[in-house]
Amino acid sequence: MGMLVKKWTARNTLRKQIFLGFMLAMVIVLSAVGVFVYHQVSNMLLDNAERHIQQTAAQAMGKLEVLLNQVSTFTTQVVTNAVVQDAFEQEADGRRLSFEGRQTLQQVVRSIEAYMSGVRSVELYTEDYRRLMPLTDDQLDSRVPKAWIRRVDEAKGQLVWLDLDPRYPDVVLAMRRVRLMDRSFSYSGYVLVQMEKRYFQLKDVEMAGDYGGREYMALMNEQGQVITADFPLSDDEARRLLSEQETISLADGEYLAVRQRSPATGWNIVILTPVAYSTESLSVLRTVVIVSVVVGTVIFFIVTYILSGMISRPILDLIKAMRTARFGALRQISVSSSMMEINELNYTYNEMVRSLKELNEKVYQKEILQSRTELKALQAQINPHFLFNTLEAFYWALEDKGEEELAKIVVAMSGLFRYVISRKDEDVWVTIGDELDHAERYLTIMKMRMMDKLSWQIEVDEPIRRVPIPKLLIQPLVENAILHGVEQRLEPGTVILRVKADQRPGCSRIEVLDDGPGMDEEAIKRLDEAMDRGALSDQPGKGTGMGLVNVERRLKLYYGSSTDGLTIQSQPGKGTKVAFVIPNQRGGGTDEDDSDRG
Template sequence: MVHMGKWNTLRNQILLGFMLVMCIILALVGIIMFDRVSVLLRNNAEKHVQQTAVQAAGQLDALLKQIDMLSTQVATDATIQTLLGKEVQGERVNFGMRQSLQQEVRKYEAYTTGIRSLELYMTDDRSLVPLSDLNLTDRVSDTSIRKADQAKGKLVWLGLDPRDADTVTAIRQVRLMDQSFAHGGYVLVRIDKSYFALTDNDSVSKSGTRERMGLFDEEGRRIFSNFDRSIDSRQVLHHDGETIELGDEAYIAVESRSKTTGWALVILTPVDYTTEGISVLRTVIVVSGLAGALLFLILSFALSTMITRPILNLIKAMRGSRFGNLKHNAISSTTMELRELNNTYNQMVDSLNELIEVVYQKEIIQSRTELKALQAQINPHFLFNTLEAFYWALEDKGEEELAQIVVSMSGLFRYVINRSEEDEWVTIGDELDHAGRYLTIMKMRMLDRLSWSIDTQDERRAVPLPKLLIQPLVENAILHGVEQRSGKGMVMVQAEPSERVGYTRITVTDDGPGMSAQKLSSLYEAMKEGYMSSSKGKGVGIANVERRLRLTYGEETEGLVIRSREGKGTVISFEIPDNGKGKAQ
């Protein structure tokens, strides 16, 4: 097994795999090619002819589709639809409107090369663009107009323009989308013949294939061709698959017709093109196979060595890293992938070294911070006793209002500072009482500017929930709602049965300035991140409540639901199950 492991390396696997594949390919190619090279060459020549025909047809379809898309954009343009709709409804389009429409059409003409003009006509054949007194019947025949009407909005290709031999025309009916696709007029497209030049004489002479190509419309008129002008269309049309004589050379004719336009595409391929080069190719195959096998053996050995050597060096460096010796590995390869792998390893080494240093510094800082925290601890009962002493002193002096504020502060601090882990779950009644104490304190600070109410049913006060979920929402309602008003403000807290059976909905409402839809969307995004920037504080209250709801109840709650409109106030609510079951329990 150890002896076999020495040979089971990546380099040997690459070399053996390459050579095995190459030998199989050369053997199969040699056996098949020597027996059937002649047949394959003829088939390849025929396939080449068919491929040329398919490519030419595809190129033609692409050109036709481009014109179709352009005319569709013109026909569905909002400005054109509006003006033609006015004409259909009897409202005449003035000259200024026609000028602006002509500028709009000129923009579309610039989209595609070869467009001579885009013209718009109304249902009564009057010209809308261009700005002339021409009628549609002056451009095309009545038969062409009937074809456009029968096509019901589809583009109709008319072929060569009888009045201009260098122009191809197409027409489509404009359908008014706002008027149940009623007939609204016509779009006439005039294209230069050169737009349909599928090839040119220079490319034919450079390729050496001596193939000839021609495009004819439904009436046999020549739209494009790269063979002699003296050749009549009747000599090449309707001879698909046949051999025809043109001058001193024989050609195989391949003809295909476009389903879109009915035009005929004719490709003429010399007969001798399908049989030339058989003996030469046979010799080249044999010599190339022998030379390729030798060259492939040498290159495979060099390539496998070049690939595996840098990997072996990287493995050595990684083995050294296991013992805490994190050092860079020198780059020894010019291959992009291997250089990137080596660079990534070196970057990882730098990151690990930096991380080790950061962790070391953090441990020192944490130790110092914990020491300072221990030194700064204060017994919270000292604070409670002091506040109660203030209460009795104020009570003796008759300062009942201030005494109630001190009592509220004492209860507020006792509720918040209590560190008992068992006290993390409280009832809705406890939360509402805590919110009431907070509102009492804020009422004294804001005087008549703040009024508040807490409304709940007795059976809802016993529903359990995590501690400090309601008071942050009340605080948010005061800071961002009531305090932002110029006059008096109101905060309402409600706990009521939800529409879902077995759930309670808690709602905090304020009549502040509210939020726009954009700001509300930003607030939801910030809640997902767990932090919100705010000029009133650090903005963690709502995000903290949202996160605790998700962590505690999971899919049992949809989290915070916020409804707000500018000038209409804000409503924040959430639902919790009455049985108090959550992930934290």
Template structure:
């Protein structure tokens, strides 16, 4: 432990701290750079793959368009249209006319490479060209004939010929232009599958290292490909865009679907191609981090020595001061920071000496204050004893009404003058008793002009409430209500459950002259700025009550609500939650 404590110096802390920070910085920068560059390399590889797929799809569309154009020309040839019209009208085509058809069709075959043959069928599936007796439904399934019918003259690609593995079939529904495009027969084209090779020989050599490409028909049969291995095409289609494992090597499978034929172009790219350069980047980052760490290690050692040497010299000078009383020291250093530290220490010594004197004086003042506080506790006690003496003196003389007023005043003072150890929360019942004592005193002053009514249920009376919230409202009702009218007036205090669950509503109503709307708005405005005292200047005012409500209950209360009409009195109400108080 002592060995560890001897090593726990400021110099070592600075050295280790700087090293930890530098390691974190270098590691963070290295990881961030590695991650970002890796993502960039992968994105570039994926863009290249997608671009290759788009180019292959464009080439396929061009090949398909060439065949579509050629077959459309054959289907709309005037001689073919005339002879098929004759066939539709019930006049069978003769052998010589079939030879004429063959001559017309042969005129178009030199314009497109890859066409092995063109076959022509009637509406009842009889073959017109070439000169054999094979029916259409024996060549392809009824489903494909139905697709050709639904295509309405559009070239429909069947896919691989089930009889000839190197032939691709497409069918076009022939329609008569002069007969409102009525059905006249079918044109079938047989294509050599080498016609659909999507890569050139130079590209194929390059793709041996990078991507492989294949063209698959709707049934999942390979039309053309440069795949070096037999692959499960169904799983390739399902795993498009994901990394697949082929012979313990990872490949990225990307596919592009042709909307014209529903064929798919599948491109397999080795995953290592997408991550080329990442290993070199990783090595460069590791070397950079190691070199940077070594340089920082040396520089940190030198810097920590330069920082701590003056501080060690200052510590030696300060140890002299701790042996005796606090005295300023005289240490002169070359650096501004160390000189500032010396000056700060000397100022601290002076401040500590002053604080010692201040604390001594405060202890004397505190003792005197405690004596005055003990004396102040005697004053309320003397006041209550004096009121008690008044009460007994009036009771002996038969002044029952005056004695009751004195009792009410004594209770009023006891309630208002709280001891420091008493809680400022009371029950609504305590508040109502305090308000009633105040009403009794005011009744003696107003003689027969004041009457009051207090209505509250037992459950509501037990609700906790801050002290002195109801009595100021009663005082306001008397001062601005009852006293401002000619004749007797009434003050009502009603406590009842609120319409909001868990709340209690308290209303103080007077039968005074009331207020118009402008006066009520002015009253609300004065409550907002926190100033509203009674006209006579002897009340705490409703602004005080409103402010205390919001301080105690915060968002659980809306504050005071005032309802008043000119000539019909005023009601001031507020709502408080039932579960609150000093225990919450």
């Protein structure tokens, strides 16, 4: 074991630093996250518990309001019944209701009462407190206290919940005034309803949580008397439930008390929740957090060990590969590191860079030489003396026959070939005016071949005609516009050659536009990739063989970073625009004339 530890600490390797660094960072992160999560979740649990208890109380209060409204609707049905109204109108006129009338009245009320649960009895009284039903001679002022009667009078026809029945403690009393609808709603008596306590049971209200069946609910009046409760309560405990204490001690433990007061009755709904449930939840949460941190640390230990090997192994392989490579063009790295692998990587990389610089310079010179050779090989394909003599003979023969149009075409061809086949090294650079004249000769020849299908325009700012430019940069773009633009149309087409000052000071912009079928974004993308690779994009058998790719290569060769190369803008059915920007100074002021260097 000691030898293993000594071997592990012998060298400061990248894998060791990754492993130790990751483990230290993860232990810190897991610990911080565990503490934060425990604090946040514990607060959230307490808040949720409180919200749930409040929600339970609100649900219970809603259930109570529904029950109260049902009783109010029931009493309204009683006092608005036609038979009841007729009986009270007769009493209001001073005519006592007969015994048979009282029996009929009782039958009608009993039929309405049959559809209402929880009603023990309904009593009707006249304005002078005489009872109409049941069939006894009790007086209202002897049945309930006069203070209750005054409360009903002040309610102006609204149902008033009084209190527990003095005669029957398991009954709750409610009373309202009777108003005669046919006599401008004048008062004419009273209706007293006896509701059994069981009617107010709220057990079907869904509790906030399951705490072992120890969450209780009680409904109490303002005097602290229990109307209904789902647990036994002593008188002392009942009084303490209405106090302002947040926690209540009962026989089986401590409870958190939440109270809701009914504005209609003044009764209170009290919900008791065990205080211990919060500490039980936090205990479970604490255990979960600790187990999560431990398991996370073990898992990350294994993953980090594997990951550190995966990271360091490719670097070692790269070092071996770089030791055998000596090509490319990269800068040297002077960064030093305390890790053995990185130091070895830097040393090998710097050795490779020195070789790449030498090789890159050679490749650059060879590419310039190859570009010149390709151009001169094209120029040497035709014997200039034979070609010019032949074209001159054609010209004079056509003049003798009066074929002036054909003679002009021959002159244009002669000028075109003289421009292309020149052997002088100093002719590598010409002016934009020379390039435009050459393009115009080419367009004249193509006009003869395509007849009315081709029309063209040349727009140029005169001062720009004197700007130097490498030979044969513009004509290939015009050729491309005709071959891939105008010739692809069924109807006549137009080519526009526009030369103007660019937005950048000291630069000129050359644009070639056609109204051909255009290209979609995918085709433009493929063309850009072809120019980046340096592969020819022209179709076999068409054009001069230089094409857009060669123009792009020559722009980069002669101007370097002073130009962005060719830009292509096109949309299907809307034609194509190919443009490039060059500095007004020869070579952009950054490179010497290639002919001079040759």
